[in-house]
Amino acid sequence: AQTVTQSQPEMSVQEAETVTLSCTYDTSESDYYLFWYKQPPSRQMILVIRQEAYKQQNATENRFSVNFQKAAKSFSLKISDSQLGDAAMYFCAYRRGYANAGGTSYGKLTFGQGTILTVHP
Amino acid sequence: EAGVAQSPRYKIIEKRQSVAFWCNPISGHATLYWYQQILGQGPKLLIQFQNNGVVDDSQLPKDRFSAERLKGVDSTLKIQPAKLEDSAVYLCASSLDDGAGDNEQFFGPGTRLTVL
Numbered sequence: 001a002q003t004v005t006q007s008q009p010e011m012s013v014q015e016a017e018t019v020t021l022s023c024t025y026d027t028s029e030s031d032y033y034l035f036w037y038k039q040p041p042s043r044q045m046i047l048v049i050r051q052e053a054y055k056q057q058n059a060t061e062n063r064f065s066v067n068f069q070k071a072a073k074s075f076s077l078k079i080s081d082s083q084l085g086d087a088a089m090y091f092c093a094y095r096r097g098y099a100n101a102g103g104t105s106y107g108k109l110t111f112g113q114g115t116i117l118t119v120h121p
Numbered sequence: 122e123a124g125v126a127q128s129p130r131y132k133i134i135e136k137r138q139s140v141a142f143w144c145n146p147i148s149g150h151a152t153l154y155w156y157q158q159i160l161g162q163g164p165k166l167l168i169q170f171q172n173n174g175v176v177d178d179s180q181l182p183k184d185r186f187s188a189e190r191l192k193g194v195d196s197t198l199k200i201q202p203a204k205l206e207d208s209a210v211y212l213c214a215s216s217l218d219d220g221a222g223d224n225e226q227f228f229g230p231g232t233r234l235t236v237l
Contacts, residue, residue, distance in 0.1 A: 004163075043210060045164075045228035091163050107152050107216055107224050108177060111163030 002027045004094050006112035013082045014120050020067075021077045021115050023092030031097030034068065035109070036077045040088040048090070051075065053097070079117075087119045123147065125229035127213050133235045139201040142232045146194070146215030152176075152224065153190055155198050156212040158231070164212055170196065171218070200234075208236045 003026045013019035025034070036048040051059045051068050059066050063083075067076045079086055092112040126145040134140050146153050152171050156164035167186065169177040172193040181188070185204070190196040200207055210231040216224040 043212075043231040043233070045212065045214075047225060050225075093163075107154065107218065107226065108166045108169060109154075109156075109164070109226060111165070113161075114163050 002029070002032075002094050002096070002110050004092050004110050004112040006092055006115050008115045009113070010116045010118070012118040012120060013079070015082055015084060017082055018078060018080045019082055019117065021079075021090055021092075021117070023075045023077070023112055025073050025075065025092070025094050027073070027094065027096075029096055033095045033097060034066075034075045035093040035095065036064070036066070036075075037091045037093060037111075038086075038088045039091060039114075045091075049077065082119050084119050084121060087117055089114045089116050091115075125213055125215055125227055127211075127229035127232055129232055130230065131233050131235075133237065134203055136205055136236050137202040139199065140203055140234060141197050141199045142211050142213075142234075144196045144198070144213030144229060146196070146213070147217075147227055149217065150215035150227075151193070151218040152216045153196050154214040154216075154226065155188060155196070156214065158210040158212055160209070167198070167211075203234075203236045205236050208234055210234070 005024045032053045034051045038046045038048050049061045049064050063080045065078045091114050093109045128143050154169050155167045158164040167181045168188045170190040173190050188198045210233050212231045213229040214226040216226045218224045
């Protein structure tokens with residue numbers, strides 16, 4: 001079974017600074033996707049960024065970027081120029097790829113425990 | 122485009138009572154998921170539907186939880202009878218699954234259940 005571990009229960013950053021959230025995962029599969037989700041107090045889970053395992057290039061979305069180390073099974077999220085609106089719970093998640101799932105059961109997300117990010121003005 | 126709708130947003134019940142949650146996915150989305158998120162933890166999949174068929178319910182406590190997705194659209198999740206440990210946020214999500222491999226999940230706002 002796949003597992004996702006976030007070892008930082010809480011992180012804090014000053015506004016406009018950079019912060020990195022850590023995530024490690026364990027899998028024996030070769031085809032999979034990794035995600036970072038943001039969950040503000042409103043509870044709405046919002047996709048921040050995704051990475052396909054077969055792509056060597058790290059994904060980037062505006063101020064958000066990842067450091068994907070496939071051999072080390074590490075997937076960290078870097079937030080640059082932090083803003084007050086970035087404050088939330090962040091979850092790392094794993095999803096098996098179609099090639100490993102035998103067809104229809106590949107949508108399930110396996111989440112880490114989450115990291116609470118506080119942004120100080 | 123309307124998002125995933127869930128109701129109610131909050132529910133407080135006594136243990137051993139019954140409760141039901143409702144989810145309306147994004148129009149046209151074939152796959153619907155129910156996740157349970159206990160306070161301080163990441164969401165855990167309870168059940169996954171593809172249209173109106175169950176794909177994965179391996180983590181659903183079937184002695185007390187049930188779910189259905191009639192006509193492949195709306196879904197209801199029921200707990201009967203509820204236990205204290207069922208206190209959690211219940212998240213519904215849906216994805217298009219158009220066969221092209223992109224099945225990003227869109228989440229609803231969740232229902233916070235408190236069992237006293």
